[in-house]
Amino acid sequence: MKFMRLGSRPDFFSTRGNITSVRSDLMSDIVLDVDGHKFNLHLFPLLARCGALHKLVTAAVEAGEDEVKIEDFPGSAECFEICAKFCYGVTITLNAHNVGEVRCGAEYLKMSENVEKSNLIYKLEVFLNSSILRGWKDSIICLQSSKDNLPWSEDLNIINRCIDSISSKMVVEPAKVDWSFSYSRVSIALDHVSVSQPNSPALWSGMPGCPWLSPVPKDWWVEDICDLDTDLFWRVMVTAKAKGVANDLVAEALKVYAQRWLPGVSDEHTIADNTRSTRISVQVDYALEAKKHRQMLETIVSLLPAEKGSSTCSFLLKLLKAATILNASPSSREELARRVGLQLEEAALRDLLIPSLAYVNEMHDVDVVIQIVEHYLLQNQSPPMTPPPERLKAIPERRRTRSTENFDSVDSRQSAAVTHGSKHKVAKLIDSYLAEVSRDPNLSVAKFMQLAESIPDFARPFHDGLYRAIDMYLKEHPNVSKGDRKKICRLMDCRKLSMDACMHAAQNERLPLRTVVQVLFFEQVRTAATGGYSLSEMPSSIRALVGQESSDDRSQMSDMHTDNVPSVSASGDHGCYVLHQDFSSLKDELTHLKSRIADAETRQSFAQDSLKPSKPKGMFSKPKKFLQKLFSKKVSNSASSKDSETQSTVQPAAAQPPNPSLRRRHSMV
Numbered sequence: 001m002k003f004m005r006l007g008s009r010p011d012f013f014s015t016r017g018n019i020t021s022v023r024s025d026l027m028s029d030i031v032l033d034v035d036g037h038k039f040n041l042h043l044f045p046l047l048a049r050c051g052a053l054h055k056l057v058t059a060a061v062e063a064g065e066d067e068v069k070i071e072d073f074p075g076s077a078e079c080f081e082i083c084a085k086f087c088y089g090v091t092i093t094l095n096a097h098n099v100g101e102v103r104c105g106a107e108y109l110k111m112s113e114n115v116e117k118s119n120l121i122y123k124l125e126v127f128l129n130s131s132i133l134r135g136w137k138d139s140i141i142c143l144q145s146s147k148d149n150l151p152w153s154e155d156l157n158i159i160n161r162c163i164d165s166i167s168s169k170m171v172v173e174p175a176k177v178d179w180s181f182s183y184s185r186v187s188i189a190l191d192h193v194s195v196s197q198p199n200s201p202a203l204w205s206g207m208p209g210c211p212w213l214s215p216v217p218k219d220w221w222v223e224d225i226c227d228l229d230t231d232l233f234w235r236v237m238v239t240a241k242a243k244g245v246a247n248d249l250v251a252e253a254l255k256v257y258a259q260r261w262l263p264g265v266s267d268e269h270t271i272a273d274n275t276r277s278t279r280i281s282v283q284v285d286y287a288l289e290a291k292k293h294r295q296m297l298e299t300i301v302s303l304l305p306a307e308k309g310s311s312t313c314s315f316l317l318k319l320l321k322a323a324t325i326l327n328a329s330p331s332s333r334e335e336l337a338r339r340v341g342l343q344l345e346e347a348a349l350r351d352l353l354i355p356s357l358a359y360v361n362e363m364h365d366v367d368v369v370i371q372i373v374e375h376y377l378l379q380n381q382s383p384p385m386t387p388p389p390e391r392l393k394a395i396p397e398r399r400r401t402r403s404t405e406n407f408d409s410v411d412s413r414q415s416a417a418v419t420h421g422s423k424h425k426v427a428k429l430i431d432s433y434l435a436e437v438s439r440d441p442n443l444s445v446a447k448f449m450q451l452a453e454s455i456p457d458f459a460r461p462f463h464d465g466l467y468r469a470i471d472m473y474l475k476e477h478p479n480v481s482k483g484d485r486k487k488i489c490r491l492m493d494c495r496k497l498s499m500d501a502c503m504h505a506a507q508n509e510r511l512p513l514r515t516v517v518q519v520l521f522f523e524q525v526r527t528a529a530t531g532g533y534s535l536s537e538m539p540s541s542i543r544a545l546v547g548q549e550s551s552d553d554r555s556q557m558s559d560m561h562t563d564n565v566p567s568v569s570a571s572g573d574h575g576c577y578v579l580h581q582d583f584s585s586l587k588d589e590l591t592h593l594k595s596r597i598a599d600a601e602t603r604q605s606f607a608q609d610s611l612k613p614s615k616p617k618g619m620f621s622k623p624k625k626f627l628q629k630l631f632s633k634k635v636s637n638s639a640s641s642k643d644s645e646t647q648s649t650v651q652p653a654a655a656q657p658p659n660p661s662l663r664r665r666h667s668m669v
Helices: 043-049 052-063 077-088 099-109 120-132 136-149 158-170 230-242 247-261 265-273 280-303 313-325 330-342 366-379 389-394 402-437 445-453 464-476 482-489 499-506 513-530 540-546 551-562 573-611 621-645
Strands: 003-006 013-016 019-022 030-034 037-041 067-070 092-095
Touching: 003 120, 013 077, 019 077, 030 077, 037 043, 037 077, 043 052, 043 077, 052 067, 052 099, 077 092, 077 099, 092 099, 099 120, 099 136, 099 158, 120 136, 136 158, 136 230, 158 230, 230 247, 230 280, 247 280, 247 313, 280 313, 280 330, 313 330, 330 366, 366 402, 366 445, 402 445, 402 464, 445 464, 445 482, 464 482, 464 499, 482 513, 499 513
Parallel strands: 019 037, 030 067
Antiparallel strands: 003 092, 013 019, 030 037
């Protein structure tokens, strides 16, 4: 740190309490009251250099007062003492900590060249311009200390000059940095290191365990800038961005600043929840701290680079969590949600669990996650492949070579593949999030379904994650109505469940019975198709079920067998009649399917016997085994139970053997 000494006389000022006197043979002839601190001094040396004292002393004499009151003096009593010592010729030391304060005090006392040549203002300006503003850390220290002297430091252009000096050094090439700076981070990425001049690297310190001669990192200035207060930090960053600082370095500075000044926000919030047991002073202190942190957070959000990917998704989600806890402005939260949505595929589940402000209702803020997903889908919408007709007329015809067309098609396919892969990641993330927030007993069915339906169907090639979330929700909400259970289960496509998920769902007592039947049926058909049974050889009703329908028609799949059922009265027997017809029709189709599989197995075995002496194992044994063990027991037992309950209303389609006990479905969760 650079300093300047003025004067040559020894210090003969003495201070006792709030009174400062001069040890001299001459008695003091003036008493100056500077904001409650009294100075017993001599009038002549002060009037020789302080032009403002003429008017103050004259006003005090005319009023008949013994003391001259100096009100609203910039700086403290120590600053006035330095100015007084300069008038007496006593040695004073100026540095980056007090030069701004003394400059404001000298301006108040009018210690200019008009009063005496080489006065204090002139010497301070020379020291500022030649030493302080040319140094890196000195400029930061001077800027931080000048905040206490507003508006004098602003009017004297001290703050603006410090900001301009700091921002100008931030854009200097790292290889040309020849001043000391702070850098305490242990790991330095290769892309953050300048190696443009490996033979003459710049000297720098502050890195523990690092050699004295080391390449200067590109973000060398980040930690020193983070020592500034929020408003000064904002002004420095705005000026630096205008001078061309890279966006990734700006994002790194914002991340370090937030980690330094915003940690522990959640802990403070937890403490503030117990307001009934805390004192009023603690509540007031927390309110002031929360307001300070809120302003700091909104400042960081306003400085975020507009470039996508400049800030990590994890950092943005942490800011969004802090914004929710601190109750930041809606515009800040909306901006953070939009930025997170631009790179949602990079998010982690732990960062997405944002607490809700409505603590009496929901534990997690599901609304903001829905908003994030909407922003993600909005920016990932595929543009039209061809322009509108009116634009086609305006576009001049241009001959395109075949190689150019091939390159365009390859680029479009790669872009589509990246987009689909990103949406698959987001779908898995949202399914995991749904499973986690389903533990909240206050999560409504409507909000659960809204978030689940926000993901497009093609983004979920498998529904195992969605099934896990649905099962967890039904487990934690046992009082959900039967209608809501059906609505929730319609979100799931049974054709997209894996074998393990199907086996679990078939024995899950929380699922509606019709959903279990669909799971068993589609797994039976899939097993048959795996065994070599062609889809074209299946009955028409089965082909309609396993065909390529849109996801909007999944809710109608469970009712397709009831199209030909005659109308009955709207009584309790109607549901039993429809359910019985579903089982009967399903059994007939499966019986026909098993016979066709057996015929195909016989033909296949006969063909293999004619080619080989030994009889090979039939390739359709697995479907037959699955038919006998998994489906026949579940469907036949359920059908026989329903037949016994509805025999007074409807004649059963096929007689079932008596079953003394109905095996209950159970859950493996």
